[in-house]
Each structure stands twice: as C-alpha cells, then as structure tokens.
Amino acid sequence: MDANLVLLAIVIVTALSFDFTNGFHDTANAMATSIATGALRPKVAVALSAVLNFVGAFLSLKVAATIATGIVETGAVTLTVVFAGLVGGLAWNLVTWYFGIPSSSSHALIGGVVGATLISAGASAVKGAEIVSHVLVPAVLAPLAAILVATVGTYLVYVLTRRISGKVRDRGFKYGQIGSASLVSLAHGTNDAQKTMGIITLALIASGTITESAGTPLWVIVTSATAIALGTYLGGWRVIRTLGKGLTEIDTPQGFAAESSSAAVIFASSHFGFPLSTTHVCTGSVIGSGLGKRLAHVRWNVAGRMAAAWLITLPAAAAVGALAWAGANLIGGALGVAVVFITALLLSGGLYLAARRQPVNANNVNDEWTGRVAPVPTVREPVA
Amino acid sequence: MNAYIDLDALWKVLVASLLAGAGLAAVFSLSLVGLSSGHTAGRAGAALCLLIVAAGIVLGLYVMLAK
Numbered sequence: 001m002d003a004n005l006v007l008l009a010i011v012i013v014t015a016l017s018f019d020f021t022n023g024f025h026d027t028a029n030a031m032a033t034s035i036a037t038g039a040l041r042p043k044v045a046v047a048l049s050a051v052l053n054f055v056g057a058f059l060s061l062k063v064a065a066t067i068a069t070g071i072v073e074t075g076a077v078t079l080t081v082v083f084a085g086l087v088g089g090l091a092w093n094l095v096t097w098y099f100g101i102p103s104s105s106s107h108a109l110i111g112g113v114v115g116a117t118l119i120s121a122g123a124s125a126v127k128g129a130e131i132v133s134h135v136l137v138p139a140v141l142a143p144l145a146a147i148l149v150a151t152v153g154t155y156l157v158y159v160l161t162r163r164i165s166g167k168v169r170d171r172g173f174k175y176g177q178i179g180s181a182s183l184v185s186l187a188h189g190t191n192d193a194q195k196t197m198g199i200i201t202l203a204l205i206a207s208g209t210i211t212e213s214a215g216t217p218l219w220v221i222v223t224s225a226t227a228i229a230l231g232t233y234l235g236g237w238r239v240i241r242t243l244g245k246g247l248t249e250i251d252t253p254q255g256f257a258a259e260s261s262s263a264a265v266i267f268a269s270s271h272f273g274f275p276l277s278t279t280h281v282c283t284g285s286v287i288g289s290g291l292g293k294r295l296a297h298v299r300w301n302v303a304g305r306m307a308a309a310w311l312i313t314l315p316a317a318a319a320v321g322a323l324a325w326a327g328a329n330l331i332g333g334a335l336g337v338a339v340v341f342i343t344a345l346l347l348s349g350g351l352y353l354a355a356r357r358q359p360v361n362a363n364n365v366n367d368e369w370t371g372r373v374a375p376v377p378t379v380r381e382p383v384a
Numbered sequence: 385m386n387a388y389i390d391l392d393a394l395w396k397v398l399v400a401s402l403l404a405g406a407g408l409a410a411v412f413s414l415s416l417v418g419l420s421s422g423h424t425a426g427r428a429g430a431a432l433c434l435l436i437v438a439a440g441i442v443l444g445l446y447v448m449l450a451k
Contacts, residue, residue: 059449133388141389145398153406160413168420176412183441187448257409264405265397267444272400274393 003334008207010334010341011079012200014086016227019196021093022105023053023231026192028239029102029262029282030184033255033289035365036244039174040181042235042362048178049185050233056189057197057225071110071130076121079206080328081113082199083337084120087344088112088321092313094351100238100246100360100373101309104277106195110135111317116325118318131314134275139310142265142276146284147291150261154292157257173252180259187266188278189228196224237360238373243283245369246302248290258282258289280310299369408440 030052031045040048089109096103110131117125161169200220204210210217244250250258262278262285269276283306290298324344328336358374367375411433418430 129388133390137389141394145401148398149401149405152402153409156406156410157413160410161416164417164420168416172412172416172419176409179441183444186445190448256412257406260409260412261401261405263444264401264403264408267448268397268400268404271447272393272396274390274397276397 004207006334007079007083007337008203008209010337011083011086011203014083014090014341015196015199015203016223018086018090018093018105018109018199019193019224019227020231020234021090021097022192022196023050023228024234024236025093025097025103025105025231025239026188026279027232027235028243029278030181030188030259032240032244032282033250033258033286034177034181035240036250037174037177037252037255038366039177039252039255042237042240042365045181046233046235046362048182050229052182052185053189053193053232054225054229056186057193057228058221059186059190071127071134072113072117073121073125073127076117076125077113077202077206078120079203080325080337081116081120082203082206084116084321084325084328084340085109085113086199087324087340088115088317088319090344090348091320092317094348095316096309096313097236097238098351098355099309100242101306102239102243102279102283103306103309103313104139104279105192106277107135107139107310107313108317109195111314112321112324114314115318115321115323119322119325120329135314138274138276139280142269142280143284143287145276146261146265146281147288149265150258150285150288151292152288153257153261154254154289157253158293161253170252173256177252177256177259180256180263183263184259184266184278184282185232187263187270189225191266191270191278193224193228196227197221200224235362237362237365238355241360241365241375242302242306242373243286245366246299246373247283247286248296248298250286250289251293254289254293254296257292258285261285261288404440404444408437411440412437 027046027049031049034040035042035045089112092108093105114126197216197220201216205212262282265276265281266278287298287303290296324340328340331339360374364375415430415433418426418433
C-alpha cells in the first residue's frame with residue numbers, strides 16, 4: 001500500500017478520534033446542569049445532546065478554514081504536524097477527562113498544533129500576537145462574561161418568581177432548562193464538528209486527494225458528525241459530575257439561567273466573531289448561577305483547579321504535540337506516524353483502564369460531592 | 385491593548401448576551417408568573433412572553449446559521 005495513503009488514513013482516524021473525545025468531554029457543557037437538577041435522566045440527557053450535536057454538525061456547512069489558520073504559518077502545516085497536533089489535543093482531552101476537569105478542546109488542539117509547529121518549523125512560524133488575541137485573552141474573558149450574564153439572569157429569575165407556587169415554577173423551569181440546554185448542544189455540534197471537518201479537509205487537500213476548491217466531501221461531514229455524536233452519547237461522566245455537582249449545588253431555576261446564559265454568550269460570540277470557548281462559557285455560567293442565587297455556595301477550590309488547568313492547556317498540549325512530532329520525525333515517514341499512533345493508542349487504553357478502577361457513570365454521577373471526582377463507593381455492611 | 389482585545393466585538397457580545405441570556409430568561413420567568421396567576425389576563429401575558437422568547441430563539445438560530 002502507498003505510504004502516503006497510510007499517512008492520510010492515520011491522520012483521518014486521529015482526527016475522528018479527537019472529534020470523539022471532543023464530544024464526550026463536552027457533553028457536560030450542555031447537559032451537566034440538567035442532569036444535576038434531575039430535569040432529565042442521565043441517559044436521556046446524553047442521548048438528546050448526541051442527536052442535537054449530530055443535527056448541529058449539518059446545519060452550517062461553511063467550514064471554518066481550519067483551527068490552525070491564523071495561529072501558525074500555513075506553509076508550516078504538513079500532514080505530520082497536523083497529526084502531532086491532534087495527538088497533543090487528544091492527550092490533553094483524555095488527561096483532563098480522567099481528572100474530571102472541563103477544558104477547552106479547541107485550546108488543546110491549538111496547543112498541539114503550536115507545539116508541533118514550534119519544533120518542526122521554529123518559533124518564526126508561530127504567530128505569537130494571534131495566540132494572545134485569539135486564545136489567551138478570550139480564555140480569560142469568556143468565563144467572566146458568562147459569570148456576569150448568568151449572575152444577572154439567576155438573580156432576575158429568582159426575584160421575579162419568588163411569589164409563585166411551587167408546581168408551575170418547577171415544571172416551567174424544568175422545560176425551560178431542557179430547551180436552553182438543547183440550544184447549547186445544537187450550537188456545540190455546529191461549532192465543534194466543524195473543527196474536525198476542517199482538519200480532514202485540510203489533510204485531503206495537503207495529500208492532493210481533493211483540490212482546494214472542492215469543498216468538504218459529504219463522507220467527511222457524516223463521519224465527523226457521527227464521531228462527535230457517539231462521543232457525546234458515551235458521556236464524559238467525570239466532567240459532568242464536576243460541572244454539575246462539584247462547582248455548586250444547582251437547582252432547576254439556576255440550571256435554566258445558566259444554560260440560557262451559555263446559549264446566549266455562545267450564539268453572540270459566534271455571530272460577532274469573538275472566539276470564545278464553549279467550555280469556558282459554560283463553566284462561567286454555572287459559577288454565575290451559584291453567585292446569582294443569594295447565599296448559594298461556590299466551591300472556589302474546584303473553580304481554581306479548573307482555571308489552573310486552563311492556563312496550562314496550551315503549554316501541556318504543545319509539549320505533547322512537539323513530542324509526537326519529534327517521535328514521528330525520528331523514525332521517519334508513515335512508519336514514524338504509525339508508531340506514534342500506536343503508542344498514543346496504548347497510553348489512552350491505559351488511562352481508560354485506570355479510570356475504570358474508580359468509575360463515574362450514569363448511576364453515580366449525582367452522588368454527594370465529597371471533594372473528589374469519583375464518589376466514594378458505598379460499602380455494604382455484611383448481614384449478620 | 386486594542387491590538388490584543390477586539391473591544392468592539394467584545395461589548396457587542398456582552399450587550400447581546402445580557403439581553404438574550406438574562407433578558408429572555410427574565411421574560412420566561414414572567415410567563416410563569418402569568419401562568420400561575422390564574423387570571424385570563426395573566427395567561428394572555430404569559431402567552432405574549434413565551435412568544436417573545438420563541439422569537440428570540442429563532443432570531444438567535446437565524447443569525448448564527450446565516451454566517
């Protein structure tokens with residue numbers, strides 16, 4: 001078989017794997033609050049989110065050029081760089097999932113590509129100012145904007161409905177919450193599946209399989225949409241638990257206000273071209289919903305751990321991306337890429353097995369927060 | 385600082401998301417107040433509120449997809 005074809009196939013499989021982790025890592029963004037408040041049963045919530053992600057992926061077919069354009073010099077982007085960047089993003093997504101930390105998949109991918117570019121083409125190929133204005137500054141502003149909107153929203157929601165009866169209020173906010181969470185899922189599919197479509201299209205163009213003017217082939221759209229939907233359905237229960245239970249205790253009106261805020265900020269930023277990460281927005285909204293309800297408790301140590309993770313997303317993913325490129329380059333050619341691919345596969349499998357030892361799933365996702373991602377297993381007293 | 389922060393886009397995002405995120409959430413809350421009042425006028429007000437929310441959602445989807 002042609003070595004270039006092998007290389008292209010590995011890049012496509014890696015991109016779809018990244019898309020898959022993007023899905024299960026971000027299920028929490030839309031559905032953590034609905035699961036925490038009991039508005040939707042856990043399995044129903046992830047199924048609904050998966051379907052909406054799938055539909056969302058088809059809605060806006062104007063593929064964003066690629067994630068890498070504007071961040072690194074286009075000439076520096078080879079298939080191996082794309083591959084190494086994806087490995088960096090994948091690695092960061094899996095590690096943060098293991099620790100149950102919501103973290104931006106876009107930032108992880110950008111970090112991976114930047115790291116691979118730095119080591120392959122040197123610092124001159126990376127646009128530092130672009131990284132500051134398009135990645136670092138938005139990372140700080142996104143949660144702040146969402147905190148503001150969700151705090152105001154939650155406050156208004158509670159003040160306006162303080163006199164009305166429990167039944168109408170509970171049912172109303174339950175439906176409102178499901179509706180607003182659905183909008184977040186739809187927006188996620190539209191924005192995030194595009195990243196993978198863009199990367200696969202870029203790889204196809206780079207390998208000469210399709211011409212630059214050809215546009216995204218249908219099978220790329222279908223496979224990307226399927227990968228992100230499957231990932232969403234699998235559910236990143238560890239992240240869902242942190243966002244839904246760890247940050248603050250959420251009631252239905254708060255969940256409704258948080259998801260409305262997330263949906264509004266995501267829609268507005270995508271319309272006005274301000275690149276905010278879905279994950280940062282949704283986390284900020286959950287914090288805001290805790291602040292807006294008077295005396296609600298926000299666990300700032302959990303929030304602090306997330307902020308720390310966001311700060312090291314870029315360098316950490318860059319380090320893995322650089323390492324992946326160096327490894328592939330050392331061995332050389334399609335064989336090098338294949339060896340790195342298999343290594344990454346084995347390490348991911350190891351992490352999956354490690355996570356199985358203290359599992360978080362649909363059954364225990366809502367257990368009492370005890371300061372750790374995995375709930376303390378209930379020990380059954382032996383019957384005397 | 386303006387080289388690093390697109391202030392023009394930022395304030396538009398903030399205003400739009402406050403209106404849509406907090407504003408529509410408030411309008412939705414008002415519809416619940418109307419529904420629970422039991423009066424015909426309350427129900428009519430609630431219907432109007434829900435109509436505003438629905439219009440906001442359609443507008444949001446439209447502007448996002450029409451990029």
